[in-house]
Amino acid sequence: MAVSSLPPSPALLTDKYELTMLAAALRDGAAHRRVTFEVFARRLPEGRRYGVVAGTARVVDALAQFTFDDAALASVADFCDPATLDYLANYRFRGDVDGYPEGELYFPGSPVLSVRGTFGECVVLETLVLSILNHDTAIASAAARMVSAAQGRPLIEMGSRRTHEQAAVAAARAAYLAGFAGSSNLEAQRVYGVPALGTSAHAFTLLHTTADGPDEKAAFRAQVDALGVDTTLLVDTYDITTGVANAIEVAGTELGAVRIDSGDLGVLARQVREQLDRLGAHRTRIVVSGDLDEFAIAALRAEPVDSYGVGTSLVTGSGAPTAGMVYKLVEVDGIPVQKRSTHKESHGGRKQALRLVKSTGTIVEEVVYPYGAPPPDPGHLQSRPLTVPLVRAGEPVGDLSLEAARKRVADGLRSLPWDGLKLSRGEPAIPTRMIPVER
Amino acid sequence: MAVSSLPPSPALLTDKYELTMLAAALRDGAAHRRVTFEVFARRLPEGRRYGVVAGTARVVDALAQFTFDDAALASVADFCDPATLDYLANYRFRGDVDGYPEGELYFPGSPVLSVRGTFGECVVLETLVLSILNHDTAIASAAARMVSAAQGRPLIEMGSRRTHEQAAVAAARAAYLAGFAGSSNLEAQRVYGVPALGTSAHAFTLLHTTADGPDEKAAFRAQVDALGVDTTLLVDTYDITTGVANAIEVAGTELGAVRIDSGDLGVLARQVREQLDRLGAHRTRIVVSGDLDEFAIAALRAEPVDSYGVGTSLVTGSGAPTAGMVYKLVEVDGIPVQKRSTHKESHGGRKQALRLVKSTGTIVEEVVYPYGAPPPDPGHLQSRPLTVPLVRAGEPVGDLSLEAARKRVADGLRSLPWDGLKLSRGEPAIPTRMIPVER
Structure with a gap:
């Protein structure tokens, strides 16, 4: 083929x-x-x-x-x-x-x-x-509302899995056109030059489970070894506070970003920002994702969020x-x-x-x-x-x-x-x- | 290509x-x-x-x-x-x-x-x-609700234009899978064998306009000449009552069907059924379309509707x-x-x-x-x-x-x-x- x-x-x-x-x-x-x-x-x-x-x-x-x-x-x-x-x-x-x-x-x-x-x-x-x-x-019309709501913070399109496989490519293009920073979709990068973004999912952390139980640090170590310290570590597979501590322990204070994909994102972003600062990781960014739409994005304006991952609401035109x-x-x-x-x-x-x-x-x-x-x-x-x-x-x-x-x-x-x-x-x-x- | x-x-x-x-x-x-x-x-x-x-x-x-x-x-x-x-x-x-x-x-x-x-x-x-x-x-989940609401009357999928061009092909397939009679989409017929249906749009009637004004009968005549009397004539471009009269005058009482695409479909279907019967076109069927979803389909159960054309609500999963x-x-x-x-x-x-x-x-x-x-x-x-x-x-x-x-x-x-x-x-x-x- x-x-x-x-x-x-x-x-x-x-x-x-x-x-x-x-x-x-x-x-x-x-x-x-x-x-x-x-x-x-x-x-x-x-x-x-x-x-x-x-x-x-x-x-x-x-x-x-x-x-x-x-x-x-x-x-x-x-x-x-x-x-x-x-x-x-x-x-x-x-x-x-x-x-x-x-x-x-x-x-x-x-x-x-x-x-x-x-x-x-x-x-x-x-x-x-x-x-x-x-x-x-x-x-694009839905995406522009999200871009406007984000007031300059970068948005990442990650909704490919929630729409037809070819519609996903066009959706990534439309989101980028409307001002998104990039998309998770690789075909949109190949065909339209839309910057491809993304690092890992919960599956990668879960994969590092042995008979002795989960090993989040092993997962983070593998990711940092492969992708470098500027990567984004997903910290909410188990306990977020432990996840952040493990992330900085493994990657050091130069870690690029942490991602939070569930829970009350505003509250968690504040907690995680405090924890990162306490650990000396002042430049580590916070990426949030999980059922975000333009209203949720706007509601997070006052929080220490550095970028947003948007999926379902983007590819379905937000209603x-x-x-x-x-x-x-x-x-x-x-x-x-x-x-x-x-x-x-x-x-x-x-x-x-x-x-x-x-x-x-x-x-x-x-x-x-x-x-x-x-x-x-x-x-x-x-x-x-x-x-x-x-x-x-x-x-x-x-x-x-x-x-x-x-x-x-x-x-x-x-x-x-x-x-x-x-x-x-x-x-x-x-x-x-x-x-x-x-x- | x-x-x-x-x-x-x-x-x-x-x-x-x-x-x-x-x-x-x-x-x-x-x-x-x-x-x-x-x-x-x-x-x-x-x-x-x-x-x-x-x-x-x-x-x-x-x-x-x-x-x-x-x-x-x-x-x-x-x-x-x-x-x-x-x-x-x-x-x-x-x-x-x-x-x-x-x-x-x-x-x-x-x-x-x-x-x-x-x-x-x-x-x-x-x-x-x-x-x-x-x-x-x-x-398919939305389509099944429509099939169930139609209680045995045939449904035609015609929503290709309201969704991504490749999603349209998959949507036609999913609708057929769920019990629709067929789809307007030609690629779905070629790739999946979904029966392709459809005859004409308002544009065809409007096309038969000259300096003397519209000529609905010329449009109907052209369609019947090309597709035979078993075709479906779209009767609501100008006045529906005149449209039905023109349709039967041109095609005769063996006309396959008339389609109504706008207005209060229940009221119009009753009027058109009476008019068709009065003209002796007892076997001419009535197809309705225009913003139908499962609720509108169910609401038309008591009306003399023979089949439904469904577009936007189907391809967008009806909400x-x-x-x-x-x-x-x-x-x-x-x-x-x-x-x-x-x-x-x-x-x-x-x-x-x-x-x-x-x-x-x-x-x-x-x-x-x-x-x-x-x-x-x-x-x-x-x-x-x-x-x-x-x-x-x-x-x-x-x-x-x-x-x-x-x-x-x-x-x-x-x-x-x-x-x-x-x-x-x-x-x-x-x-x-x-x-x-x-x-």
Whole structure:
């Protein structure tokens, strides 16, 4: 088995109805009409004040790989007619994509992505585009709240085991994008360069049990021998006070860090800090982990915690495991279209967006307006365009680097009004003004 | 790009600390000790009365692929010493695995999987085993509640777009395993044979818009021409009553089905049923979709709904997106071990399990007892062993077919006491009795 840097083609990560629609549209010729599909979220997850766009670079990467080889064609041959199979065999996305760059904040109605081309070439991308954006955005949005709650203390993503094995890799990437220091996930390091972190688990201490009973010091000694004194020793397998004493006895006062993974983390962090200082290990850091979310992280602000390990809540989006974005047809041959049924707001026509900003840098309003129309007058405010070109004629354009996205999140968090950073449930930090197409 | 039936090696879908523990354990020789790791959930997701084990077959498949090639070794070379790299280069799991067969019910403390071998060969599997089981089990457990709520009406999984693109494939498989009729996901059909379902979306109707305005009938005609009258027409893009009339006008009274994707589904289903009957389309079925979960499915029991499409709530585990299973070292060279810190119950020693069953088939109690000890006396009840061999010396054994797992879920749901099928929050349907190791 090769570890390929190229995953299998994503062409079948697709809902069947996209291909049946394609078949019907090829038959009556509508497949060749020029269209715009738009990705947006009707609302933020309940009580959230902002979201962070993530996954854009993964979408752009996937476009180039989205082709149907013989095996893929064979697997859809039972319901696709020859004309459809022929179309798919030659399929390659050659359209244009615009959207919010990865790491940008978004709000309800923000036109996060706009995909343009023929109906046939755009319709088959719906599922893949949404899967990537809904997942990665959900994780990055939760991660940004944790980063903001940690107020500069480093966060380590360690939730791989609590989510699908491949989702884990994307989650590690999204967490890093949002400002985490790194992840436990090795594949995320290999594929995306996310710093890999972590040293040992309870199993390693338990392994050093003999007929005479547990031997925590033997475990610590083995770890320090292999990884050096700058390692992080896990001190809560048995008794924490004894664990800390054993750790310093074995590693000396230059020990890098101790980790506490259970119990009342605030109380324990204080006790352990006092004990470490008493033992002369003033520079030994304290890492805490164990069911942390943004609220628990914030609650530990006053405690002598040096970094946080976050697992389940990160990879499950801290209560909002999907961003709920949709991929909607908004324009056909230049004609704005929209669904007219009840309760689902939709706005026809291709759009672009800008954000109004005070001279202090604080954001005030999201403005979504028809593509090609003059941007609205910002008055006394500054106006920052949000929509950028991402793909032209099927080829990626623009800076899709993870580091650039990471910087955008940091800038975005700084730009929020003070209320917007509150962890409590509330309204979106800024309103969105939708300027409709003139008909 | 080839669509490979073999995904890249899963060896790096692993937390860094597993390899640093391996390095330290190789150095002091502990890596060669014989150990048992056990997978179990300390509790069910809050309020759930049972869980459904899923992912077991995916775990077994992954074991055979879990090898480190040159690219994988290169990516960990910066923190692994030569002895560790050499160990990984020759790594292949040759141990044994026992556990609950896929599709079996589980309860708090159920020893869902037991992995045995040297510490070195077992420790590196932790993340991958947990990622697969935690994800697939969360989805199957939610899906089983929906299947039970639907009382025999078919359910279609259509949530791919609301979760990571590869998680979507596993979610489709888990839903089918739990009793769904099929999924929209094409890759799940190709890889696992899950029936692929689905016909069209609002975009297809909107596409048939011209300068003269929308033309729903043109869209329906194109779909029927391409897919035949047995297709499902989506009737709520504009006005539902007009949509139904257009559908029957175009397709005739032999139309397969209509789908309603928005609005008050119960009210609309009744109206649409009456309208279809009035038009003579007595055999045209009604499919409903749109933010359905097990509660909404149950609430529609009295309505003339023929099948349900379920998306977001399925792929996010309906409020419980991860099963919370852990992978714990329970035995080293025959010595039971366990963490002693507060609040986390753990039970040392290799275990097996049986379920006590009344003569009516209703289950009464889960009994977890030390491996090798005589099974407890069932008294007047019957006793059904739960632990089966899954892997011997690295090779799969036993029936890992999806159809067998599907049958197990159906049997399991029938075996629950009446209370256990309630959707409301409650305690586990049966208690778990843990018989400790005699020391």
